[in-house]
Amino acid sequence: MRLDSKIPEGPLSDKWTDYRSSIPLVNPANKRNLEVIVVGSGLAGASAGATLAELGYKVKVFCFQDSPRRAHSIAAQGGINAAKNYQNDGDSIYRLFYDTIKGGDYRSREANVYRLAEVSVNIIDQCVAQGVPFAREYGGLLANRSFGGVQVQRTFYAAGQTGQQLLLGAYSALQRQIGMGNVQMYARHEMLDVVLIDGKARGIIARNLINGELERHFGHAVVLCTGGYGNVFYLSTNAMGSNVTAAWKANKRGAFFANPCFTQIHPTCIPVSGEHQSKLTLMSESLRNDGRIWVPKKQKDERHPTQIPEDERDYYLERRYPAFGNLVPRDVASRAAKERCDAGYGVGATGMAVYLDYASAIIRYGKQEANKLGEYNASDQRVKELGKALVKEKYGNLFDMYEKITGDNPYEVPMRIYPAVHYTMGGLWVDYNLMTTVPGLYSLGESNFSDHGANRLGASALMQGLADGYFVIPYTIGDYLSKEIRTPSIPTDHEAFERTEKEVKERIDHLINIKGKKPVDYYHRSLGKIMWDKCGMSRNAEGLKEAIKEIQALREEFWQNVRVPGQSDEFNPELEKAGRVADFLELGELMCIDALDREESCGGHFREEHQTEDGEALRNDEDYSYVAAWENKGDGKFELHKEELAYENIKIAQRSYK
Amino acid sequence: MKLTLKVWRQRNAKVKGQFETHNIDNVSPDMSFLEMIDVLNAQIIESGGDPVAFDHDCREGICGMCSMYINGRPHGPNTGTTTCQLHMRSFKDGDTITIEPWRSVAFPVIKDLAVDRSSFDRIMSAGGFVSVNTGNARDANSLPISKEDADSAFSAAACIGCGACVAACPNGSAMLFVSAKVSQLAKLPQGQPERKSRVKNMVKQMDKEGFGFCSNHAACEVECPKSISIDNIALMNRDYLSASLASEK
Ligand SMILES: Cc1cc2nc3c(=O)[nH]c(=O)nc-3n(C[C@H](O)[C@H](O)[C@H](O)COP(=O)(O)OP(=O)(O)OC[C@H]3O[C@@H](n4cnc5c(N)ncnc54)[C@H](O)[C@@H]3O)c2cc1C
Ligand code: SF4
Ligand code: FES
Numbered sequence: 001m002r003l004d005s006k007i008p009e010g011p012l013s014d015k016w017t018d019y020r021s022s023i024p025l026v027n028p029a030n031k032r033n034l035e036v037i038v039v040g041s042g043l044a045g046a047s048a049g050a051t052l053a054e055l056g057y058k059v060k061v062f063c064f065q066d067s068p069r070r071a072h073s074i075a076a077q078g079g080i081n082a083a084k085n086y087q088n089d090g091d092s093i094y095r096l097f098y099d100t101i102k103g104g105d106y107r108s109r110e111a112n113v114y115r116l117a118e119v120s121v122n123i124i125d126q127c128v129a130q131g132v133p134f135a136r137e138y139g140g141l142l143a144n145r146s147f148g149g150v151q152v153q154r155t156f157y158a159a160g161q162t163g164q165q166l167l168l169g170a171y172s173a174l175q176r177q178i179g180m181g182n183v184q185m186y187a188r189h190e191m192l193d194v195v196l197i198d199g200k201a202r203g204i205i206a207r208n209l210i211n212g213e214l215e216r217h218f219g220h221a222v223v224l225c226t227g228g229y230g231n232v233f234y235l236s237t238n239a240m241g242s243n244v245t246a247a248w249k250a251n252k253r254g255a256f257f258a259n260p261c262f263t264q265i266h267p268t269c270i271p272v273s274g275e276h277q278s279k280l281t282l283m284s285e286s287l288r289n290d291g292r293i294w295v296p297k298k299q300k301d302e303r304h305p306t307q308i309p310e311d312e313r314d315y316y317l318e319r320r321y322p323a324f325g326n327l328v329p330r331d332v333a334s335r336a337a338k339e340r341c342d343a344g345y346g347v348g349a350t351g352m353a354v355y356l357d358y359a360s361a362i363i364r365y366g367k368q369e370a371n372k373l374g375e376y377n378a379s380d381q382r383v384k385e386l387g388k389a390l391v392k393e394k395y396g397n398l399f400d401m402y403e404k405i406t407g408d409n410p411y412e413v414p415m416r417i418y419p420a421v422h423y424t425m426g427g428l429w430v431d432y433n434l435m436t437t438v439p440g441l442y443s444l445g446e447s448n449f450s451d452h453g454a455n456r457l458g459a460s461a462l463m464q465g466l467a468d469g470y471f472v473i474p475y476t477i478g479d480y481l482s483k484e485i486r487t488p489s490i491p492t493d494h495e496a497f498e499r500t501e502k503e504v505k506e507r508i509d510h511l512i513n514i515k516g517k518k519p520v521d522y523y524h525r526s527l528g529k530i531m532w533d534k535c536g537m538s539r540n541a542e543g544l545k546e547a548i549k550e551i552q553a554l555r556e557e558f559w560q561n562v563r564v565p566g567q568s569d570e571f572n573p574e575l576e577k578a579g580r581v582a583d584f585l586e587l588g589e590l591m592c593i594d595a596l597d598r599e600e601s602c603g604g605h606f607r608e609e610h611q612t613e614d615g616e617a618l619r620n621d622e623d624y625s626y627v628a629a630w631e632n633k634g635d636g637k638f639e640l641h642k643e644e645l646a647y648e649n650i651k652i653a654q655r656s657y658k
Numbered sequence: 659m660k661l662t663l664k665v666w667r668q669r670n671a672k673v674k675g676q677f678e679t680h681n682i683d684n685v686s687p688d689m690s691f692l693e694m695i696d697v698l699n700a701q702i703i704e705s706g707g708d709p710v711a712f713d714h715d716c717r718e719g720i721c722g723m724c725s726m727y728i729n730g731r732p733h734g735p736n737t738g739t740t741t742c743q744l745h746m747r748s749f750k751d752g753d754t755i756t757i758e759p760w761r762s763v764a765f766p767v768i769k770d771l772a773v774d775r776s777s778f779d780r781i782m783s784a785g786g787f788v789s790v791n792t793g794n795a796r797d798a799n800s801l802p803i804s805k806e807d808a809d810s811a812f813s814a815a816a817c818i819g820c821g822a823c824v825a826a827c828p829n830g831s832a833m834l835f836v837s838a839k840v841s842q843l844a845k846l847p848q849g850q851p852e853r854k855s856r857v858k859n860m861v862k863q864m865d866k867e868g869f870g871f872c873s874n875h876a877a878c879e880v881e882c883p884k885s886i887s888i889d890n891i892a893l894m895n896r897d898y899l900s901a902s903l904a905s906e907k
Binding site: 047050051054065066067068069070072074075084086122124125126127128129130131133134135136137138139140141142158159161163164165168171172173175176178179185187210239240241273274276277278279281400401404405407470471474517519521563565566570571572573574 | 669670686688689690692693696697699700702703704706707708709711712713714715716717718719720721722723738739743745747768769772774775776778779782783784786787788789790791792793794795796797798799801802803804805808809811812815816818819842843846848849
């Protein structure tokens with residue numbers, strides 16, 4: 001099968017506008033007869049669900065939490081990018097496009113990224129109209145800050161709770177449509193398979209998580225907005241329930257999975273504190289705006305950080321990357337932290353942490369504030385006090401979170417941080433319309449692979465989720481649905497629904513009946529360890545080969561020895577977990593296969609065999625400038641399909657942040 | 659640390675529940691409260707029992723999913739803290755801890771510690787929004803909003819919809835939750851056109867869901883993990899009154 005990305009003809013900057021106005025329309029009377037299933041209620045799903053319903057489609061939305069407002073997007077902290085150029089600092093659509101392609105280490109599609117940059121400006125307008133309380137300046141205009149990998153200030157934010165505010169905006173739009181009867185909401189429902197009829201996606205099988213009943217739902221199209229798969233590593237910054245199940249079932253039904261090995265390890269997270277750890281907490285990248293990262297110059301220096309004088313500190317990011325300093329992209333910052341810790345300069349009880357220090361920012365801000373107030377001779381004490389108040393206003397909730405978890409006060413003592421799994425650039429392969437390789441099956445937001453190449457820039461996931469949901473799918477779905485107006489709703493006693501439901505049921509019964517010895521978490525944790533050690537921040541062929549064998553063995557053991565308590569016809573969180581871990585145990589292997597295939601280092605994928613003399617990632621554009629799209633052939637077999645990437649508007653260069 | 663846990667067990671909304679006692683050792687002060695429950699559940703599963711069902715997702719205090727009533731207080735002993743952010747260093751070796759679900763007629767128990775809070779979503783559907791379809795918006799900076807107004811709208815918008823306010827209230831009132839949304843939008847120019855209908859519709863739905871009345875007890879404010887202020891309730895009462903008067907004309 002040849003992958004057709006359906007990128008419209010014409011100059012880059014006209015593609016979307018021209019294409020958008022040429023997509024066939026569906027008339028309002030027909031829209032009322034067309035049913036769309038949206039799985040997921042995060043930024044992508046809530047925005048898509050609300051907008052499609054506003055347009056007149058009959059929409060059903062599913063999520064596994066008890067309310068759509070709790071989707072994992074709620075946890076996003078730092079901000080959302082948009083090429084508004086409100087700061088007049090030289091930003092433009094082209095620059096956001098360029099930064100994203102470069103940040104992604106030249107492994108994403110030009111046309112998709114350009115469209116993303118174009119619609120970014122509409123997102124901010126839409127959110128403000130909904131009443132999203134973004135941070136503002138005293139003049140009443142919107143405030144911005146910078147994020148890694150860029151030299152302009154284009155990030156909009158609401159303290160450290162940007163995802164919450166954006167999601168509540170999209171959720172309110174969704175609830176409005178639910179109230180009007182245009183959307184039927186199915187919370188506490190988990191999609192467990194896609195139903196295909198004549199090769200097209202025609203619905204899903206979902207489990208009602210309260211009573212365990214399996215339900216069949218028909219849709220003329222199915223839109224997966226089910227988030228990322230970072231939890232394959234067990235420990236990640238993702239919410240506990242985040243999973244790959246929906247995307248993985250889609251893969252098994254014919255949707256190719258693209259670039260599964262492209263995962264993002266975020267440089268600033270609270271380090272692991274012990275065996276009991278269930279998840280990791282992010283300290284937003286926005287903290288790198290003002291915080292400085294350092295380790296002692298001496299190995300195993302056990303002095304208290306405030307006792308280590310300035311000239312005995314190694315601000316290694318500022319040293320290695322003077323042009324971007326603490327604001328290098330995530331992959332670069334993470335590897336640099338690992339390098340220092342591996343070399344013995346790490347701090348804290350485990351030596352697996354570096355400092356993120358706010359002392360100088362507090363003083364800088366304090367002086368600014370004192371000047372503003374006309375207190376030109378303010379004492380050091382007063383300057384600190386003013387500085388702390390300002391830092392609190394910008395990052396208060398993050399500092400509080402840090403203190404709650406660690407028991408340390410970050411206003412006084414530098415924070416200890418270490419990289420952790422955070423985001424997955426890989427996902428379902430989609431064309432320009434966001435359709436997967438299964439007709440009628442779409443994928444939006446983090447669940448697709450489309451825009452971030454091998455590394456995502458900070459504050460761009462929220463942008464992508466909302467772009468896909470508010471401004472892309474409402475148009476592109478018309479390309480497909482306009483041809484479906486003659487398809488009546490298919491009754492769910494159709495043989496395909498029956499067969500798929502039976503398969504789902506058998507799998508659930510199987511899990512319950514193993515009645516083995518070890519809890520699900522044991523397998524999840526073991527898988528996570530393999531993935532982190534061998535398919536994490538750096539990878540090599542030997543390790544990946546071992547990992548594949550170990551995962552296969554673990555999977556086998558899981559299916560023989562896992563214990564899932566309770567029954568399938570009741571509220572049973574352990575059963576939910578078991579199903580998700582079973583899918584992770586298959587995905588993990590594919591990630592290693594993909595990482596093994598990609599004989600180069602790019603973005604978040606660092607192959608030890610491929611690095612420059614000073615330890616930077618060494619890309620191989622000659623041979624690997626493609627999207628790796630994997631077809632699931634069943635029985636753990638996968639076939640690679642390549643989508644070659646063509647760069648017509650950007651000159652490919654070795655990425656440098658020096 | 660060694661602890662004794664008295665946990666509420668209830669198979670579903672239809673049957674009665676009761677407390678079950680468990681002993682647990684090896685609790686580290688660095689564990690979060692939910693990680694301690696994870697350890698308890700692993701212990702129960704290994705001995706062939708039925709683990710305690712509870713709601714949780716983000717485990718960082720933002721999704722509003724976790725909801726435990728610990729030693730008589732929603733989200734436990736610390737102020738401004740969700741259950742998932744509570745750490746075991748807030749307890750002592752040898753403590754007995756009582757853990758219950760949110761109790762309110764409007765939040766029926768699903769199982770053990772998990773309750774049904776869909777009433778909150780229905781209240782939101784009744785009016786917790788600005789009616790603006792995608793694509794109708796003008797340039798964001800064409801509507802300046804004073805920093806004070808934006809900040810104060812943000813403080814109200816920080817509500818995570820957890821329902822602790824209801825669990826804390828002797829009357830089971832949802833006023834703090836509802837007023838947080840009403841007041842966020844009342845403080846912003848975008849919220850003005852629907853200001854009156856919003857408050858009336860949301861309050862109507864709240865009453866329909868079976869939440870109790872507000873007697874200014876203020877327990878909600880104390881227990882709210884996001885420190886949402888009861889000033890929002892005062893604002894909502896004023897708006898409600900003026901909306902009702904207006905509609906009587
Ligand atoms: C801690 C943290 C902070 C972040 N901060 C930022 C930031 O500042 N800026 C930024 O741009 N990005 C940030 N990100 C990334 C960003 O939040 C996510 O990439 C983005 O929110 C994903 O949105 P989504 O809509 O694709 O999926 P999600 O929000 O993950 O939603 C997934 C939805 O799918 C549903 N679902 C999943 N599987 C099923 C199933 N089988 N059946 C039914 N429903 C299902 C879930 O219930 C949920 O509703 C952050 C991520 C984390 C972890
Ligand atoms: S007002 Fe506070 S306690 Fe009530 S739902 Fe919101 S965050 Fe929870
Ligand atoms: S689990 Fe999300 S707030 Fe506690």
